[in-house]
Amino acid sequence: MLRWLVRGRVGPVWMWKALLLFVAIGFAGQLLGVIFNKSSVQTAGRSIFTSPDAQGPSLGSCQPHTHIMFLKTHKTASSTVLNMLSRFGEERDLRFALPLGYQLGYPLPFNAHRVKGYRGPRAVEFHIMGNHMRFNRPEVEKVMPADTFYFSIIRNPVALAESSFAYYKEVAPAFRKAKTLGDFADDPRKYYDPRLRNNHYARNLLLFDFGMDHNANFTATLAQRAEEMIRQTFRLILVSEYFDQSMILLRHALCWPLDAVVSFSLNARQQKLGGIGGLSGGWVGRVATAAGVGGKGGRSQAKTLTNITEEQREKLRQWNALDWHLYTFFNRTFWEEINRFGVAQMEEEVALLRMRREELAHVCLRDGGKPVEAHRIRDRNIRPYQSGLVKILGYELQPGLDNATRTACLRMIRPEIQYKDVLDAKQFPRPVAAQAQPEAQNKVLVVAAGGSLSRRDSSRMRERPMVGGVAGRTLEEGERDWDGHRLTRRNQTLIGGQDKGRLS
Incomplete structure (x- = not known):
């Protein structure tokens, strides 16, 4: 059968x-x-x-620095550096000198009262300061301990001008008037008025961020004085074009584990991407600040707006002559530092850094670690803030991660604004009643005005625009800037004295 x-x-x-x-x-x-x-x-x-690779090569018996001041300069991959500081501090429950809004009074010279929770000298021990400010050393020293490690980062002023033009095109009047960066470079004074607010983005932006007079005409004496003032305060100046080498020097200077300086490029502008975690070649700067915006038409538009000739590049160097002096000087001292460190050892540790970045990207990031447009990121809480002509890219986490791994990965990709909110909530917990308010009343309003960000919601102090002032007090004409020069009022902004041959 x-x-x-x-x-x-x-x-x-x-x-x-x-x-x-x-x-x-x-x-x-x-x-x-x-x-x-x-x-x-x-x-x-x-x-x-938690693997041995997370620690990296031995640093000997040194102890990690926990008192750190990072001067966050504009368009220099500084958002990526700030993320490292935020991660390191959050993991160790350190206290941050946080702004009342999102920047420490910028573009006014920094004042200690802009720090949330500051109530006079030594009232609270702050460990890390890193949000945007215009540097003012005496006021910073009121907030940070005497043993604080000061460092910053710089970038080629021509490349910085290209990035600033795309990012601040609708913010800086000088850029807004010029059709293209080439037009601006051909005759900057045709478009530039030093009296207008936010035009500091258009000339010697590095010098401005360091707290000095960016409108001063170049002289060798003036340039050397600026260089010396920075050297007296900052123990390390990183160079954006050599980001990975910068991270190795920073790791050894701070005595930090390798994972503390491994990063994915944040605040990156959209362009043709290569490599893992938005990184192409050996440094972050190419992606973090290269010209270009999202969409085929957007990239073409941005390229047209910022495309310049070699002659125009030279004109931008002359226009930003003080910045160019600082860049060439600190680029030279940077490589002197690498030679002291050891070129062979530097190459070995940079290779380890890149391998570790790739390893973490494969674990943490979806789609092999390629940055994506903000609107494609499913989690709205990690979408980067958008500004100007550019489209700022972000990342999506790999699905299926365990809780501990997801937490660590999330810290590496959390955008600057959201990370500030996370740290703020931990240091200054809101009352239960405030947390229970309807979502509509707790929405965050992020206002981009001249590159300054402020947060307004019903659970925080009401922040009103203050002309020439800071929360809690008003900056009066006649007060002194960080190098001792008196502040004067010009176009609703307090600036340093314009005495010939003097910096402010």
Whole structure:
């Protein structure tokens, strides 16, 4: 009967055997795949941030620095550096000198009362300061301990001008008047009025951020004085074009583990991307600040607006002559520092840094670590803030991460504004009643006005625009800037004295 069924009705025996064999193979393959995938994700998730690779090469018996002041300069990959500081401090429950809004009174010279929770000298011990400010050393020293490690980062002024033009085109009047960066470079004084607010983005922006007179005409004496003032305060000046080498020097200076200086490029503008974590080649700056915006038409528009000739580049160097002097000087001292460190050792540690970045990107980031447009990021809480002509890219987390790994990965991709909010909420917990308010009343309003960001909601102090002032007090004409020069009022902004040959 069975033979009759097999031969006559159901088919030959060999067909059944083959069918059963294929089913068995398919089931086994599926089972092995599930086990392998589950094992690989969980193993990576459990060990990736606690493996020996996370520490990197030995640093000897030094102790990690926890009192740190980072002068966050504009368009220099500084958002990526600030993320490192935020991660390091959050993981160790350090206290941050946070702004009342999102920047420490910028573009006014920094005043200690702009720090949330500051109530006079030594009222609270702050460990890390890094949000945007116009540097003012005496006021910073009121907030930060005497053993604070000061550092900053600089960038080629021509590349910085290209990035600033795209980012602040609608903010700086000088850029807004010029059709293209080439037009501006050909005759900057045609478009530039030093009296207008936000035009500091258009000339010697580095010098301005360091707290000095960016409108002063170049002289060798003036340039050397600026250089010396920075050297007296800042123990390390990083160079954006050599970001990975900068991170190795910073790691050794701060005595930090390797993972503390591994990063994914944040605040990156959209362009043709290569490499892992938005990084192409050996440094972050190419992606973090290169010209270009999202969409085929957007990229073409930005390229047209910022495309300049070599002659125009030279004109921008002359227009930003004080910045150019600082860049060439500190670029030279940067490489002197690498030579003291050891070129061979630097190459070895940079290779380890890049390998570690790639490893973490494969664990943390979806789609191989490529940055994506903000609107494509499913989690609205990690969408980067958008500004100007540019489209700022962000990241999506790899699905299926365990809680500990997801927390560590999230810290690496959290945008600057959201990270400030996270740190603020930890240091200054809101009352339960405030947390229970309707969502509509707690929405954050982020206002971009001249590059200054402020937050307004019902649970915080009401922040009103203050002309020439800071929260809690008003800056009066005649007060002194960080180098001792008196402040004067010009176009509703307090600026340093314009005495010939003097910096402010």
